[in-house]
Amino acid sequence: MIPYGKQTITDLDKQAVLEVLNADFLTTGPKVACFENAFAEFIDAKHAVAVSNGTSALHTALAGLGIKPGDEVIVPAITFVATANAVLYQGAIPVFADVNPLTLLIEPEDVERKITAKTRAIIAVDYAGQLCDYIALKKICRRFQLFLVADSCHAPGATHQGKSVTHFVDAATYSFHPVKHLTTAEGGMIASNCGNLSEKMRVFRNHGITSDHSQRQKEGIFHYEMTVLGFNYRLSDLQCALGLSQLKQLPEWIKERKRLAHYYDNLLKNQTVITPLSLQSNSTHTYHLYVIKVPRRNEVIARMREKSINCNVHYLPVYLHPYYQEKLGPGRVSCPVAEDSYQHILTIPLYPGLSSQEQEYIVESLLELCSI
Numbered sequence: 001m002i003p004y005g006k007q008t009i010t011d012l013d014k015q016a017v018l019e020v021l022n023a024d025f026l027t028t029g030p031k032v033a034c035f036e037n038a039f040a041e042f043i044d045a046k047h048a049v050a051v052s053n054g055t056s057a058l059h060t061a062l063a064g065l066g067i068k069p070g071d072e073v074i075v076p077a078i079t080f081v082a083t084a085n086a087v088l089y090q091g092a093i094p095v096f097a098d099v100n101p102l103t104l105l106i107e108p109e110d111v112e113r114k115i116t117a118k119t120r121a122i123i124a125v126d127y128a129g130q131l132c133d134y135i136a137l138k139k140i141c142r143r144f145q146l147f148l149v150a151d152s153c154h155a156p157g158a159t160h161q162g163k164s165v166t167h168f169v170d171a172a173t174y175s176f177h178p179v180k181h182l183t184t185a186e187g188g189m190i191a192s193n194c195g196n197l198s199e200k201m202r203v204f205r206n207h208g209i210t211s212d213h214s215q216r217q218k219e220g221i222f223h224y225e226m227t228v229l230g231f232n233y234r235l236s237d238l239q240c241a242l243g244l245s246q247l248k249q250l251p252e253w254i255k256e257r258k259r260l261a262h263y264y265d266n267l268l269k270n271q272t273v274i275t276p277l278s279l280q281s282n283s284t285h286t287y288h289l290y291v292i293k294v295p296r297r298n299e300v301i302a303r304m305r306e307k308s309i310n311c312n313v314h315y316l317p318v319y320l321h322p323y324y325q326e327k328l329g330p331g332r333v334s335c336p337v338a339e340d341s342y343q344h345i346l347t348i349p350l351y352p353g354l355s356s357q358e359q360e361y362i363v364e365s366l367l368e369l370c371s372i
C-alpha cells in the first residue's frame with residue numbers, strides 16, 4: 001500500500017534521542033531552548049515556544065493573545081478541526097469564512113464580510129503548504145484592530161512576497177505530527193516576533209507558573225508562583241532532541257517535496273479531467289499535501305485503494321461535523337465554495353522517498369479512473 005504521507009527517521013535522529021536518554025533531563029532540560037532557538041532561526045522569528053502538539057500551539061497562541069469568552073475568531077471553513085476547536089477552548093466563537101476555489105486558502109473578502117463588533121482575531125490556515133494572502137489579511141487586521149494568527153502547520157519554510165509568515169502575523173503555529181514535514185511524534189511550536197506574547201505563552205504551557213523546574217533547581221529556589229490558569233503543554237527533551245535533528249534535514253526534505261510536486265504537475269499537464277490546486281500569487285509552496293480536484297471523488301478514492309494507493313481528503317468543512325452542526329444549529333452556517341470543493345478534493349501520496357515510478361503509477365491510475 002502506498003500511504004498518502006510518511007515520516008522520515010534517520011540514524012542521526014535515533015542517535016539524538018539516545019543521547020537524551022543517557023543525559024540528566026528527560027524533560028524541561030537544555031534541548032528545549034536549543035530546539036526553540038533553532039526553529040526560530042529557521043522560521044525567521046525572534047521567539048519560538050515549544051509545546052506538546054499543534055493543537056496546544058493554537059490554544060496557547062489564542063490564550064496568549066487574550067481571546068476570551070464571547071469573542072469571535074474567524075477561521076477558514078476548510079481546515080483540520082483543531083483550528084476551530086482551539087477557539088472553543090477559550091470559550092470564544094469560531095466564525096467560518098469561505099475559501100478560494102482555486103487554492104482553498106481563506107478568502108480575504110469573505111473574512112471582511114464576517115467581521116462584527118465582537119471579532120477579535122483571524123486564524124489563517126496555510127492550506128496544503130502555501131501561505132495565504134497575508135498582505136490583504138494584514139490590511140484587514142489593521143483596519144479593524146484584530147490579531148492575526150497563522151495556522152502554518154502545513155507550511156514550515158514557505159514565504160509570501162519573499163518573507164516568512166512570521167513577518168505578517170502576531171503568532172504562527174506548527175505541528176510535528178508524523179505526517180507533517182518534521183516530526184517529534186507529537187509536538188508543536190509557536191513562532192512570534194513579540195517578546196511579551198512569547199513570555200505569556202511560555203507561562204501558559206507550564207501550568208501558568210512563572211518559573212520552570214530546572215531554573216529553580218539551578219538557583220536553589222523552592223518557591224514558585226502560578227499567575228494564570230495554564231496547562232501542561234510542555235514538549236519533552238527527548239522530543240526536542242528529535243526535532244532538532246529533524247530540523248537540520250528539513251531544508252533537504254522541503255526541496256524533495258517540491259521536486260515530487262513538480263513531477264506531479266508535469267504528469268498532470270495536457271489533460272483536463274484532473275485539476276491540481278493553483279498557486280497563490282507571490283507565495284512559495286512547501287507541499288505538505290498535493291491536492292487535486294477530481295470527478296466522482298468518493299468512487300475514485302475507493303478504486304485507488306483497490307490499486308493499493310491510499311489517498312485522503314483534507315478536509316470536510318469543519319462546521320459540517322456533527323458536533324458543530326449541533327452547536328451552531330443545523331444548516332445555520334454555509335460556505336458554498338468550501339462545500340462544493342469538498343465534493344471533489346483528493347490528496348494523493350506525497351513524502352520524501354516516494355519514487356518516480358510510484359508517482360507515474362498513481363497518475364496513470366487516476367487518469368484511468370477519472371476518464372471513464
Ligand SMILES: *Cc1c(COP(=O)(O)O)cnc(C)c1O
Nearest residue numbers: 053054055080082153175176177
Ligand atoms: C496537524 C494540524 C493541526 C494540529 O496539529 P496536532 O499536532 O495534530 O495537534 C492543526 N491545524 C492544522 C492545519 C493541521 O494540519
